[in-house]
Amino acid sequence: MWPLWMWMxxxxxxxxxxxxxxGITEYFINGECCPMCSPGEQVYKHCTEYTSTSCKPCTAGSxxxxxxxxxxxxxxxxxxxxxxxxxxxxxxxxxxxGPLDQHYCTEADKKxxxxxxxxxxCRPGTFxxxxxxxxxxxxxxxxxDKTFSNKSSSPFCxxxxxxxxxxxxxxxxxxxxxxxxxxxxNDLVAVLVPLLFGAGLLAAFITIILILRKRKKRKQSCSLHxxxxxxxxxxxxxxxDLLNQPQDEERNNSIASLLSTYTTPVQExxxxxxxx
Numbered sequence: 001m002w003p004l005w006m007w008m009x010x011x012x013x014x015x016x017x018x019x020x021x022x023g024i025t026e027y028f029i030n031g032e033c034c035p036m037c038s039p040g041e042q043v044y045k046h047c048t049e050y051t052s053t054s055c056k057p058c059t060a061g062s063x064x065x066x067x068x069x070x071x072x073x074x075x076x077x078x079x080x081x082x083x084x085x086x087x088x089x090x091x092x093x094x095x096x097x098g099p100l101d102q103h104y105c106t107e108a109d110k111k112x113x114x115x116x117x118x119x120x121x122c123r124p125g126t127f128x129x130x131x132x133x134x135x136x137x138x139x140x141x142x143x144x145d146k147t148f149s150n151k152s153s154s155p156f157c158x159x160x161x162x163x164x165x166x167x168x169x170x171x172x173x174x175x176x177x178x179x180x181x182x183x184x185x186n187d188l189v190a191v192l193v194p195l196l197f198g199a200g201l202l203a204a205f206i207t208i209i210l211i212l213r214k215r216k217k218r219k220q221s222c223s224l225h226x227x228x229x230x231x232x233x234x235x236x237x238x239x240x241d242l243l244n245q246p247q248d249e250e251r252n253n254s255i256a257s258l259l260s261t262y263t264t265p266v267q268e269x270x271x272x273x274x275x276x
Contacts, residue, residue, distance in 0.1 A: 027068065037067035040091030058091045065092050075111070082116030104132055122153045125177035143176040150178055 022033035034047035037055035042064055045054035058064050058071035074089030077097035089095035099105045099116035107115035119132035122140035127149050132138035143149055143157035160174035163182035172181035 037064070039065050039067050041067055042071045043069045061089070063089055063091050063094055081114070082118065083113060086112065099134055102132070104137055105135055122149075124150050124152060124154075125175070127154045127157050146174070148174055148176050148179055 022028045025036050026033040027036055028034075029046050032047060032049070034043075034053045037043055037053060040063070041055040041057055043053055044056040045051075047053045055067070061074050062071035063074055064071045072094070075095045075097065077083040077085040077095060079100065082100050082103045083097040084100050085095055086098035087093075087096035094111060096112040098113050100118075102119050103116040104119060105113035105116045107113065117137075119138040120140060122128050122138065125148070126140040126142055128138060129141040130136075130139040138153075146160050147157035148160060149157045157176075158179070160180045161182060163170040163180055166182060167185070168182035169185045170180055171183040174180035
């Protein structure tokens with residue numbers, strides 16, 4: 001019976017493979033260590049005791065990076081999975097896939113992307129808060145109060161139209177997805193208010209003019225009355241002055257002469273009546 005160490009050597013030889021029995025540039029086949037093919041080639045015939053390994057190039061649509069037995073089929077970047085080819089397959093390396101435009105990768109590996117999804121579309125009433133990338137989705141946000149966006153994937157929200165500031169009437173209030181609808185002011189109040197305001201201004205203007213004219217007439221009347229009184233007072237003063245001033249000599253002589261004229265006949269008449 002074999003000792004334990006001999007059993008261990010036997011088992012080691014039994015499970016000997018490429019990694020342990022052959023060099024790093026060889027592969028194990030049919031009890032022989034055959035040379036590998038160059039990258040981009042595959043084995044056409046294995047080596048024998050007398051011949052080396054026979055190789056041939058990989059066919060289109062396949063590759064071999066290490067020169068092993070068989071070429072590997074190239075990866076196909078399927079648009080149905082949201083993928084496109086970022087790097088074409090060649091004899092020594094596989095194709096590299098990436099997300100289509102407006103897509104982002106949801107499953108990735110060392111070779112590239114295996115599955116991608118389309119970026120979210122920001123619906124009307126929202127705006128793009130952050131644009132999507134190859135690895136992240138688009139972020140959307142609701143339009144704030146008194147703003148709106150009526151298109152998909154809008155980069156910003158627009159303020160509602162202020163109808164009163166334009167002299168118009170708001171017919172329909174705006175929402176986060178639509179603007180305010182304005183129209184002409186055709187209601188009775190909108191028509192009467194300007195007319196009444198204008199009439200009020202005109203009435204106030206006329207009233208002010210009448211008040212000013214009335215004051216002017218009153219002033220004129222007062223002035224005339226004062227003037228009349230002054231004239232009367234002046235005449236009265238003149239009359240008193242005339243009465244109070246001394247008579248001159250000529251006037252006195254005239255009066256004396258007139259008196260003498262009327263006195264003499266009277267005396268003569270009296271003498272006659274008293275005679276014999």
